Amino acid sequence: MSELLLPASYLLITGASSGIGRKLAVRLSQQHRLILNGRDQDRLAETLKLCYQPERHLSFAYDLADVDTLADSLATFLVKNGVVVGGLVHCAALLNVLPLRSITLSHAQSVMNVNMFAAMELTRVLLRKPVNHRALRAIVFISSIASQFGAKGFSAYCASKAALDGLMRALAIELAPHVRVNSVLPGGVRTPMTDAMYADPAVSDRLTRDYPLGVGLPSDIADAVQFLLSDQARWITGHQLVVDGGRSANISA
Numbered sequence: 001m002s003e004l005l006l007p008a009s010y011l012l013i014t015g016a017s018s019g020i021g022r023k024l025a026v027r028l029s030q031q032h033r034l035i036l037n038g039r040d041q042d043r044l045a046e047t048l049k050l051c052y053q054p055e056r057h058l059s060f061a062y063d064l065a066d067v068d069t070l071a072d073s074l075a076t077f078l079v080k081n082g083v084v085v086g087g088l089v090h091c092a093a094l095l096n097v098l099p100l101r102s103i104t105l106s107h108a109q110s111v112m113n114v115n116m117f118a119a120m121e122l123t124r125v126l127l128r129k130p131v132n133h134r135a136l137r138a139i140v141f142i143s144s145i146a147s148q149f150g151a152k153g154f155s156a157y158c159a160s161k162a163a164l165d166g167l168m169r170a171l172a173i174e175l176a177p178h179v180r181v182n183s184v185l186p187g188g189v190r191t192p193m194t195d196a197m198y199a200d201p202a203v204s205d206r207l208t209r210d211y212p213l214g215v216g217l218p219s220d221i222a223d224a225v226q227f228l229l230s231d232q233a234r235w236i237t238g239h240q241l242v243v244d245g246g247r248s249a250n251i252s253a
């Protein structure tokens with residue numbers, strides 16, 4: 001797969017220390033050399049241990065909420081390690097389910113920073129010729145069906161994912177034909193992000209009932225990302241790929 005990525009280039013995966021990002025890293029470690037991002041060095045080390053040939057991969061521990069220094073920090077990391085990045089998967093995200101009256105502006109800004117501005121800054125660095133030598137070929141943003149639908153307590157998260165998809169479409173046009181840019185929009189998948197929701201039997205029953213194909217797994221999302229990064233998707237850009245077991249098509253839910 002991913003013949004479109006240059007053989008010597010790395011794939012940068014944010015959110016690689018948990019859930020969908022970890023599953024993706026383990027899966028793609030067979031075909032790619034990876035740079036794994038998360039905040040927690042120990043959790044990143046756990047992901048690395050699960051990867052194929054751990055010594056081939058690198059970890060870049062960084063808090064993506066610090067968007068002001070992100071571009072320079074990543075540039076320094078790439079130059080220091082003498083590596084270039086051919087693919088970016090932005091999977092990290094912050095979700096706190098809170099009614100609007102309880103959200104502070106600074107919390108909303110952190111959500112926007114991690115979920116959207118970090119994607120913009122990472123892309124910006126990977127386009128710098130002296131740093132990444134035109135190696136970038138494909139970008140996948142992990143969005144959510146929450147970019148298209150609402151839910152109580154999801155205002156900051158929905159806004160951030162809608163912004164991420166807007167960024168995706170604009171970049172798909174701006175960066176063509178050299179770089180393809182797409183989003184994957186998962187429905188409910190059981191991960192540490194959603195464990196608390198699924199722990200409530202009433203919520204878990206409802207979620208299971210509303211999904212025609214049942215509840216999704218991190219591997220279902222990894223399948224979609226793997227496809228979008230691959231040569232089989234060479235003519236696909238600017239696309240929102242919904243992977244939700246039919247949830248968003250289900251008007252009886």
Ligand SMILES: NC(=O)c1ccc[n+]([C@@H]2O[C@H](COP(=O)([O-])OP(=O)(O)OC[C@H]3O[C@@H](n4cnc5c(N)ncnc54)[C@H](OP(=O)(O)O)[C@@H]3O)[C@@H](O)[C@H]2O)c1
Nearest residue numbers: 015017018019020038039063064092093144188189191193
């Ligand atoms: N699970 C679902 O049902 C679902 C549905 C729709 C969309 N999604 C999307 O799928 C993606 C993965 O979600 P998940 O369910 O796998 O969540 P998860 O298990 O909670 O993982 C979230 C990841 O984001 C990283 N992260 C959070 N804040 C960060 C920060 N400030 N700086 C750097 N990394 C940060 C975490 O790293 P550390 O905490 O280790 O730093 C962790 O690796 C997200 O974009 C989410 O919005 C998930």
